[in-house]
Amino acid sequence: MKQESLQEELKGLSPQLHDLKQQNDGLRVPEGYFDALEDSVLTRLDTMGARRQAIAGRRSGRGIRAWLFRPQVIAALAAVFVVVLSAKWFFAPMPPAVQPVAVQTQPTEEELIEAYILQNISDFEVDQLATLSKDREAEVVAPPVTPQQTPGLEGLSPEAIELLLREMSDEELESIL
Amino acid sequence: MLKFDSLQVSATKKPVSDEQILELLRSDNTFERGFRLLMSQYRERLYWHIRRLVLVHEDADDVLQNTFIKIYRGILQFEGKSKLYTWLYRIATNESITYLQGKARHTSASLDDETVLLTNRLQADEWFDGDEVQVKLQQSIARLPEKQRLVFNLRYFDEMPYEEMAVLLDTSAGALKASFHHAVKKIENSFKETDH
Numbered sequence: 001m002k003q004e005s006l007q008e009e010l011k012g013l014s015p016q017l018h019d020l021k022q023q024n025d026g027l028r029v030p031e032g033y034f035d036a037l038e039d040s041v042l043t044r045l046d047t048m049g050a051r052r053q054a055i056a057g058r059r060s061g062r063g064i065r066a067w068l069f070r071p072q073v074i075a076a077l078a079a080v081f082v083v084v085l086s087a088k089w090f091f092a093p094m095p096p097a098v099q100p101v102a103v104q105t106q107p108t109e110e111e112l113i114e115a116y117i118l119q120n121i122s123d124f125e126v127d128q129l130a131t132l133s134k135d136r137e138a139e140v141v142a143p144p145v146t147p148q149q150t151p152g153l154e155g156l157s158p159e160a161i162e163l164l165l166r167e168m169s170d171e172e173l174e175s176i177l
Numbered sequence: 178m179l180k181f182d183s184l185q186v187s188a189t190k191k192p193v194s195d196e197q198i199l200e201l202l203r204s205d206n207t208f209e210r211g212f213r214l215l216m217s218q219y220r221e222r223l224y225w226h227i228r229r230l231v232l233v234h235e236d237a238d239d240v241l242q243n244t245f246i247k248i249y250r251g252i253l254q255f256e257g258k259s260k261l262y263t264w265l266y267r268i269a270t271n272e273s274i275t276y277l278q279g280k281a282r283h284t285s286a287s288l289d290d291e292t293v294l295l296t297n298r299l300q301a302d303e304w305f306d307g308d309e310v311q312v313k314l315q316q317s318i319a320r321l322p323e324k325q326r327l328v329f330n331l332r333y334f335d336e337m338p339y340e341e342m343a344v345l346l347d348t349s350a351g352a353l354k355a356s357f358h359h360a361v362k363k364i365e366n367s368f369k370e371t372d373h
Contacts, residue, residue, distance in 0.1 A: 006333070013362075014362075014365045017365065020310065020314060024307070024311075025311055025334075026308065027225075027228055027304070027305055028304045028305065029224070037216065037241070037242075038213055038217065044246060045249060048246070050249065051249075
């Protein structure tokens with residue numbers, strides 16, 4: 001068939017439509033529409049998961065790898081991990097609650113004695129106070145020893161006893177005697 | 178007005194052949210680049226083809242995106258038996274017709290009512306600023322039977338040669354020429370009726 005241009009064809013067929021074709025038809029598109037179209041289509045393909053399928057369909061091995069490294073898949077896996085972790089934490093048996101250490105409110109015997117002495121300090125002689133003080137110091141510095149902790153002097157040789165006595169201070173000797 | 182023959186890639190872009198695009202689409206590594214090139218090459222041609230069938234920009238955008246999604250999914254099934262743009266046009270045409278049929282089924286309106294609805298929507302479209310004559314032209318086109326309307330659009334607006342149209346619509350060039358002439362006469366009569 002001989003190629004006939006539309007203009008020639010229309011001129012003979014309908015001069016009115018021929019003239020009308022030269023005018024603007026009034027159909028317009030938003031500015032930048034075509035430039036944004038490619039991304040819109042690819043975004044829609046992403047949303048539908050169709051982009052992945054097309055790639056995966058061609059070579060399954062590479063497709064699965066590509067699919068696994070897609071941001072959506074990584075995000076989904078991360079979300080699942082967080083949910084599993086939260087569930088594990090939520091359903092795990094609770095450790096026994098730590099009991100708070102009771103605050104001792106009752107005064108000890110020593111405190112009572114101390115308070116009594118301080119209250120009635122004028123009733124005591126200085127010697128008595130010194131003895132009391134010494135006793136208390138001795139309690140703090142040298143707590144009473146049990147026979148299991150220190151061997152008795154009976155088991156020691158006379159030389160060892162002599163050496164021990166030499167090393168002892170006058171107060172220690174006084175306290176023993 | 179957009180002409181079919183002048184619809185090659187604009188002067189600012191380096192022209193890419195269909196073979197180059199198809200070559201890129203065959204490899205995983207270059208598939209997306211190839212698809213972007215395909216869209217960039219054909220988006221305007223396909224848009225205007227769809228827009229003249231559905232008229233309203235919003236609908237045309239929807240149909241065009243669906244068309245590209247179908248192309249994306251099916252491009253590897255393209256065997257190269259016809260030209261690439263013929264294959265793309267066929268998908269765009271099918272999508273447009275399916276869209277219009279779906280809309281007609283939804284409204285269950287008669288052809289006349291449908292035409293009125295379509296032109297009303299066109300006039301309300303912010304992306305249409307045609308005068309009364311253009312509205313009348315679109316109204317007359319909308320009244321044509323589906324196949325005739327398609328032939329008229331492809332020839333009148335896209336200036337597609339009959340031989341290419343024959344491949345696209347799987348019919349003879351002679352039948353298409355006759356169909357176009359009938360359509361032109363109907364539109365002309367429609368104008369005359371309005372004038373009287």
